[in-house]
Amino acid sequence: MANEKEVKAQVKLRFHAANGQRMLAVRNLSVTMKKTAGMTMKTLESILALDNGNPDKSGKEDSYWPLAEASILKKKFDDIFEATRYTKALESIKALRKERVGELKTEKERLESLAREKGHADKLRARISDMSASIAAKEVEKFEEGAIKFREIYLRVENLEKEKEKYQEELSELRANVQETLDTDEQLAERIKNFNVYIAEQRDVRRREEANEQDKEDELTAARKKHVELNEEHGQLIAEAKAQEERMLDREALIRGMAAQFGIRGFDASPIERDKIAEFTLKLRSFLAQQTAEVDQIQSEIHESNATFNEKSREFHSSLERYKQKRADYRSRISKLQPNIASTESKLEAAEMLDADLLNVVSDIEGKKARIEKLKTDIASANHDDRIAELNTKVRVMEDRRDGLTLEIRTFGLQADARAKLTLHQRDLASKEREIKNILQVSNAKFSKLVGTDINTDTVENDVNAVVTKTERAHADIEVECNLADRKLHELEASSSSLKNQLTAKREELKGLEKRLRDGLEGHISVESATKEATEEINYLRESLSKSSESIELYQKLLSYGKTKQSCQVCNRHMTDEEMKPFESYLNEKIKQTSPEARLEFENDLKSWESALEGYRELMSYESSIRRLKEVDILSLEKQIHTQDQSLPSLAETAEGSVNSSNLEWQANEKLQALKRELKDLASLRQHAINISRLNSECKDLRKEISNVENTLAVTGPKKTADDVQQELDELSIELRNTEKEKQNLQNDRERRNNILRAHETELHQLQLRETDLRSQVREREALREGVEAMQLEELDAQILEGQGPIDSLDQEHRTAHTELNARLSQAQQAAQELIKSADKLEDASKLIERYIRDKRGKKLQDCADAIARYEAKIQEYRLEIEEIRKTVAKLDKEINEGGAALTNLRENRRIRKLQSDIQVTQKEIESCDLEGAAKAKRNFEEKYQPEKDRENEMQQKSAHIGGELTSLRAQLQTLEKDLGDYKNINKKYTDQLVKVKYHSLKMEEVNDTMRHLWNKTYQGTDIDGIRIRYDGEGGASKRSYNYRVVMTKDQVEMDMRGRCSAGQKMLASIIIRLALSDSFGQNCGILALDEPTNALDVENIDALAASLVDIINERKNHANFQLIIITHDENFLRKLGRSDVMDYYWFIQPVGALL
Structure with missing residues (x-):
């Protein structure tokens, strides 16, 4: 390749x-x-x-799809839900369908019952027709003409009596509240007609009076304002008058005081007249002139005395010059002796402090002696030499010991390897023992709580494993029971909620019917009473209409006969003219009541009552529906709800032991969460137990190693390590340094105390020398003091020889004379000043008094008082006038306001007179009726009418009742047929809607429950309590869409797992999610294929994943549909799985043709 x-x-x-x-x-x-x-x-x-299910298949590249981004997760779950055929929802759908079939049967039975009731209603309708025909036949029957005449006469007399009583009652009420006038009817009408004109005239008079009142008010306001100003001026004048009186009193007191002071007689009387005051002023001025002349005389004497003194002073100065020459001679002698005196005085001044210095020196000597003695005692008690000798001995011993330890360290170099190994083992042992101790401190309380005993390091792992197994079994059992009971509880609560909704709807329907019934009854107690009242009114109106056509002819005949014969045709009684008036009035009223207009009114009333009767008959259906709702439907629903409420606590006890149904789910979750927390604590405790067992085993091995090394070292040398010896040597060096330091401190303290003692002795010797010097200086001071006194006596003798005596006597004589003259002058001037001051005071007081008199303020005060009196009289006059105007206005207001009452009184008078006339007319009509014949006809009428009337009322009531029942049954039948039509194809609609709404949430809850169980079983850590898939719905019920995300929980807090978990947690979460989805959506093919599950995982996460897979396999190996296929290149991972004995088969796959 x-x-x-x-x-x-x-x-x-x-x-x-x-x-x-x-x-x-x-x-x-x-x-x-x-x-x-x-x-x-x-x-x-x-x-x-495979079969048509949707197995979970994920390759290595998408094995983490449960933690992928939201769009991928949404697409995956949408594919799962679209591919599933809702197999698990069929059972619940069948149950719901069965329930709906039962409801349909119930509705059918109700329909059959309503059909039977409809047949009954048809029969009732036929009976109603028969009864209506019978009623019509009965209505055709007529009473005898006498009975008809009796009723007309009797009713006429009765109505007239009622009218008469009504008129009399109105008349008595009016007379009680109305003041009757004596005017004639014409005068009364004229007064009523012109009443508005009279009221308008009174209003004009009132407006004029109000204008006049306003003018008087303005005048009164002006007068009050002027009165206030005058009062203010009067108060000011009174204050001035009082001040004038006080000034006059002060002037008199001043005059009397000045007269007493200056000896002026004849002014003690009170009050002092103006002439006396002028006389006193003249005398005071004369006395002031005399005093001024005396001052001038004293001043002239002073001038003369000064001239005499100057002359004598010149004579004495010439003599003084002579004395000065002599004094100069004496002073020359004194100046020669003055330096010796000054030096001697300065020596004496310096020697003044010798006594105090001597006392201080003596006290200092005594203090120094005491301190020296104390220092000697402290030095002797310190015993420095003995303590220093002891420390020297101790130092020698420690130096010998240090030399021995140094020698031992040299020997340790030969055993360095063995001792280093011993030290390392000892440190490891101490570290592991500390770790065991820390784990025991952390876990002992939790171990005692969960296991029930204290920790035994030898058996701790087995104890924890036993408790974990037991708790997991209990947790699984409780979770299964709670889930089952919780499901039943939710079903029961849903049923109870549905019944409560139906009960609420029935009650709302009942309230609506009762409201419509109350609105239709219009104040009647019941439909029956309203129907009865309407029936009676209809019968009465029909009778009245049937008899009105015949009665009018009768009344006309009776009126014509009475006018012609002046007698009543019924009772054959003759009537006077006065009796004819009420008779004619009564018959005219009856004729009016039986006129076509009255007949039309009766017909309208009859139609109204017939319409009301139809409404009452319709209300009977409402009453029947209300009775059915109260007595049947609502009671039945309440019984069903009560039965289900009673069954809720027992079901709650099954789910949670003893919990209220209201918080059943919450407490069940709390209990499960408590078990879950206990399992987490046990998982953490199991990890601690594993660590304790491992550390305990390692400690045993280390103790054996340490024992072997120590035995080896015991043969070749001491058991101490180099660190122990070095530590001991360091401690000894520190102790030696401390001892040396203590010895040096003792030596320093001894030297310091000796130095202080020597310093005090030197200071004592100096003080003793100072004492000797001060005593010699005191003796010299006494000798100098005696010489100074002698020299001072010589100077005084020289001064006596001077000629200062005559000069001093002359100066003394001059000062005495000058002092006497000055005293006399000062006394005279003071008297003159007092006279001037008193005269000024008197003049000032007289000026103010004269100004008050000159301005005529007293006359103004009297004029102001007279003006105030005039204005007070004027104000009182204005008040009286305003009060009279107000009374007039109030009288006019009363008359105007009571104008309506007066007009009403006049009208009521006119009404009283009309009522009196009506009463007379009514009485005449009553007297014109033949009551004797009417009584005879009444007896005949009572014998025949009442039985027939009772029969008619009974038949009408039956007809109304049957008609109401028929209307109610028809309305009920229509309602039920309409409700039944709403249930068309309800089973199919309900099933489809339930699948759409419930299936997704049920399956997701099932997936989350499985994930929670698997996570708690397999995850070893404590940082995540559990994981779940959150789904958020969008759109309506018909077009709902879901977004999915994987979250992890810790202490009831959720957080998105994507981007926050480690690789191992991510792999474990993906496996658990796929397992949960396989359980929910692939029951017939529970295959889990893991392709390279250890990809991108470190060693620790691979070990954790292997442990988690072992737990998953052990958990689910008893499931018949569980198959796990692992494709991996990690042989260590396979070895860990193989040690757990959970894998059944192994295949080693290699490319075809590859070399082995």
Whole structure:
């Protein structure tokens, strides 16, 4: 085949089907070289001589078609559903057909029952005709002429009595609510006629009064505004008057205070008159002039005193010059002694702090001594020398030990290989033991929960396998039972839903009929009562019509006889003129009631009642239908629903143990999901158990190896490893360094404390020397202090010799005289200032008071008060006028508003008079009737009329009842015939529609159930809980199309599997999907052919695929129609399958003529 661009080959497979028939499968393949040095293989054709089913056949190039893109998956599933002949749906279709046949039989029985009822209705119709003829014959019969006359007279008298009573009642009601007038009828009519003109005049008067009221309101508003302004002005004037009174009181108080202050008498009385005030002002001015003169006098005395002082001062200054010369001599002597005094004073000032410094030095010496003693005690207690000696001994011991370990390390070089192997084994053993420990920590709780015991590393795998087998068996049993019960439950719920829909429709029909019945009855209690009332009215109207033609002649004869003879022909009683009026009125009314117009009205009423009677008879059919719905149809449906509701809990218990029917499916799924999670946990636990068993076995082997190496090393040397010795040497080196460091710290601490002690001793010696110096300086200070005092005494003696004494005395005398004069001047000036200030106050107060008087504010206050009083009177006057106008307007409003009542009162008066006249006329008519003859005719009428009337009513009721039943049965028959016509070809239509709608969903659910079961059985991982095929419908029921996709679930979350799964998961999912499709659509030929299933898989995925295929074969090897064919070049894959003992036959195929 070298150098060939295309190579074609044919593969043939001959086998026997499940029914023993021999089969042959042929596949034509083609391999083509690509331009890029690759190859492309494709299938040319496939010939499979099988039955008409649709087996799943996929070559290597399309073995992953279940995870292909959506368009390929859709095409594949569409081909599968088109090629299938709906074999599994036939059983459910037959059951549904059987159910529809039963319903058809029921409808036929109902049709026969309605036919019987129709015959009964025909009989009833014949009876109705007979009864109608009898009624017509009875209507022909007439009563005797006396009875007819009696009824006319009696009814006439009765109607007249009723009319009279009605008139009297109206009259009494009117008199109770109407005020009667004494006007004549003409005056009353005139008042009613001119009433509107009178009301219009009253409205004009009211408008004029309203205009007048508005004018008065405006005047009142203006007066109130002026009144408010005057009140504001009055308040302001009152405030000014009060302020004037306060100013006058303040002025009087000021005058009395000034009089008391300055000793002016005669002004203590209150009030002070204006003359007194003027007199006080003059006296105050005179007193002020005197005080000013006194000030001038004191100032002149001061000038004289100053002149005298200046003269004496000049004399004393001349004497002072002499003293100054003497003082200069003394000062020259003092200046010579001054440096010694200054230096001595500075020494004394510097020596002032010697006492404090001495005390401080003494206290410092005491403190230093105490600290030195404490340091000596601490050094002695630290025991540095002994501790340092101990550390030196310890260091020597550790150095000897270090030398020994170094020697051991040298010897380890001879056993490096053996010890390295021992170290490696020990590390591996520790690692595996840690791994076992970690697995035990993770899985112990789950193992105890699922298995019931603690983990035993020797038997853990067997324990887990036993629990897994048991749980899988229980899961399969429960799943089968739940699926069966769930299917029955869904069928029962569908039936219950259908019955409930029928019940709802019946109730809606019942509501509609009841509504139509209520609308047709128009307030009557029942159809029977309405029919009875209509029948009575029709009879009454027919009798009235039959007697009206004869009654009018009778009434005319009686009226003519009464007018001629002035007597009643019936009772043969003579009547006066007053009695004739009611008699004539009554007979005229009766003649009017029996006139052609009244007869036409009776005929219209008769037609109306006959139409109503026909409507009531139609309502009888509605009443019959309502009774049938309530008593038969609805009760039957409710019983069926109740029976099915009672059977739901038992079926739910079968499906789920003890669950409510409302959440049956949810709890069943929950239980299955719990078992599924338990199986996943067991699968994970089984993997852990396998790992534990493997690690435990490896640990046993490692322990044996370690024991052998240690025995070998025990013969040739110590059992320690080089790492152990090196670790010990490192620890010893660290300890030695720590000891050296501790020794150095002790030495440093000893040196530090000794240095501190020496420093304190040096400071103590310096303080003692300082104390000696300070004590000598104190003694020198005392001597200097004595010399300074002596020199100061000499300076005072020199100053005394100066001539300062006369000058000081002169200055003192001058200051005393000047002080006295200034005090007198200040006192006089202060008195003058107080007088001026008081005079100014008095003048200011007088100015304000005089201005108030000059402006005549008091007169204005009185005028304002008089104006306010005038306006108050005017406002009150306006109010009274407005009130009178309002009363007039209210009276006019009342009269206008009650104009209708007044007009009504006038009209009611006219009506009262008419009623009185009608009562008189009616009474005359009553008196004109022959009641004695009427009573005799009444007895005769009662004896014959009532029995015949009862017979007539009974026959009419029977006729109406039978007519209603007949109408109801006809309507029911028409409805059922129409409903039956709707069921034409219903079985075929229902079957076709059910196949279209149900078959696809049933088959897809079946495929998904099989996939879920196979995945849980075969998949070893825990990252995917299951896989399923999702299908989304598009279009209507007649042109429905489906799109398909493969999804994987994890913790109830779905995700598209395409592009998200590994190669092994992809291969396993494809195999499971094809197996599920084979179970559902190829029952007679369950062949699964895998062509190169390990293509593009790594070793781990190949192992997982082999384990999964083993599980699938074990799961389905008992199925008679299951056949698995694997075509592969992977011999390792075949070996793994062969070890599991699941393959029956092997064929090694090679090209014809190839070399072996």
